[in-house]
Amino acid sequence: MAEALAPDAFKQAMLARIAGKRHGDRAIVRAIFEGKATRAQIGYLGVLFYHFTKHTPQVLSTIHSRCSDRKIRRRIMDVLIDEDTELRCGSAGHDVLAMDFATRFSGLTEAEVENHALPEAIGKMIDYRYKVAREMPIAIALGNSGIAGESHFADACRLLSEGLRKHYGVKDEDQESWIVHIEGDEEHGDNAFAAVCAHATTPALQEQMFWCIDNYLMHWANFWAESEKGALAPPRRQAAE
Amino acid sequence: MSAGSSDRESGGGDTPRWLKSSKPIGPYTVFLRPLIPGESGPPRLTVCVNRRPENGISVSCGVRGGDAIAEALQREAASRGLAIEINTFRCLGMCEKGPTVRLAPGNNWFFGVKPENVAALLDAALAHFGLPPRG
Numbered sequence: 265m266a267e268a269l270a271p272d273a274f275k276q277a278m279l280a281r282i283a284g285k286r287h288g289d290r291a292i293v294r295a296i297f298e299g300k301a302t303r304a305q306i307g308y309l310g311v312l313f314y315h316f317t318k319h320t321p322q323v324l325s326t327i328h329s330r331c332s333d334r335k336i337r338r339r340i341m342d343v344l345i346d347e348d349t350e351l352r353c354g355s356a357g358h359d360v361l362a363m364d365f366a367t368r369f370s371g372l373t374e375a376e377v378e379n380h381a382l383p384e385a386i387g388k389m390i391d392y393r394y395k396v397a398r399e400m401p402i403a404i405a406l407g408n409s410g411i412a413g414e415s416h417f418a419d420a421c422r423l424l425s426e427g428l429r430k431h432y433g434v435k436d437e438d439q440e441s442w443i444v445h446i447e448g449d450e451e452h453g454d455n456a457f458a459a460v461c462a463h464a465t466t467p468a469l470q471e472q473m474f475w476c477i478d479n480y481l482m483h484w485a486n487f488w489a490e491s492e493k494g495a496l497a498p499p500r501r502q503a504a505e
Numbered sequence: 506m507s508a509g510s511s512d513r514e515s516g517g518g519d520t521p522r523w524l525k526s527s528k529p530i531g532p533y534t535v536f537l538r539p540l541i542p543g544e545s546g547p548p549r550l551t552v553c554v555n556r557r558p559e560n561g562i563s564v565s566c567g568v569r570g571g572d573a574i575a576e577a578l579q580r581e582a583a584s585r586g587l588a589i590e591i592n593t594f595r596c597l598g599m600c601e602k603g604p605t606v607r608l609a610p611g612n613n614w615f616f617g618v619k620p621e622n623v624a625a626l627l628d629a630a631l632a633h634f635g636l637p638p639r640g
Binding site: 350354355357418419426446 | 543
């Protein structure tokens with residue numbers, strides 16, 4: 265890329281990369297929405313989502329620790345508080361909410377969820393998140409999660425939540441982990457695009473953003489595909505019988 | 506439309522100006538959107554009642570009147586003979602805009618609700634699903 269794209273063109277180029285790869289497009293999300301997923305698939309999704317979610321505060325704090333702009337640090341801190349505490353968003357830290365869903369749906373204990381075998385793809389996804397947080401420019405690292413990960417997550421959560429309620433009898437209070445991510449406006453995603461467009465103004469930065477979008481979407485595709493396998497370990501007490 | 510950008514549009518002076526609304530119908534902010542394909546089911550309202558410590562730092566819908574809103578909604582629905590489902594919920598995740606009420610199915614929200622607004626809220630919710638205002 266010889267010249268940097270203008271902000272509007274850059275945003276459109278990012279959106280084009282996401283098109284067709286949104287979380288809500290994934291087969292397992294649609295299957296849950298339509299009541300076609302098995303309980304093992306959903307339980308396994310819960311386990312994998314917990315293991316994804318529990319790293320988010322450390323990924324965020326890694327970016328925070330590298331950021332020299334106090335205004336951006338403050339925004340990261342707000343998100344960190346959302347994710348890791350009950351003070352701003354959700355009645356508990358998001359890992360706690362994810363664990364709550366995983367245990368309730370799968371019947372596993374917290375220890376069983378915590379120690380559940382993870383596929384290689386999820387390990388690679390987690391490694392990728394830390395790598396981006398450690399090595400990428402701050403705006404790109406934030407864009408990686410804000411644009412590639414979160415800007416279309418709310419729609420998927422809405423589909424999951426409705427499907428869980430309608431087809432699997434999951435009460436709302438038992439799935440706060442998903443409901444808390446359903447957003448009431450587009451502000452969150454818009455903010456991420458605006459921040460990246462404002463900071464990624466060189467061809468090199470824009471290329472890095474594209475690289476991150478492509479790679480994070482690939483990891484997310486693997487995440488959803490792994491969930492589809494439904495490789496949920498039976499509860500230990502059941503396995504012993 | 507960038508509603509909520511003036512007091513007149515938002516129907517009152519107490520709606521934060523930074524909030525945008527697709528359909529401002531009262532002194533609170535409303536986002537009502539079409540259902541996505543496959544989304545169906547009877548409408549239900551979920552009121553956030555999460556309570557956080559009143560420490561001047563954290564905000565929460567429960568402290569701002571979530572329980573009273575839920576009760577007012579239930580009373581209003583009963584007085585109209587409506588069978589609409591009304592639930593309470595720990596935290597809907599949008600605390601700074603609360604008290605928050607979610608209308609499902611769909612991605613529909615009411616922010617900054619007060620107990621005195623519930624009749625208009627119920628009207629809007631039923632109208633959004635093409636239902637009559639009374640049972």
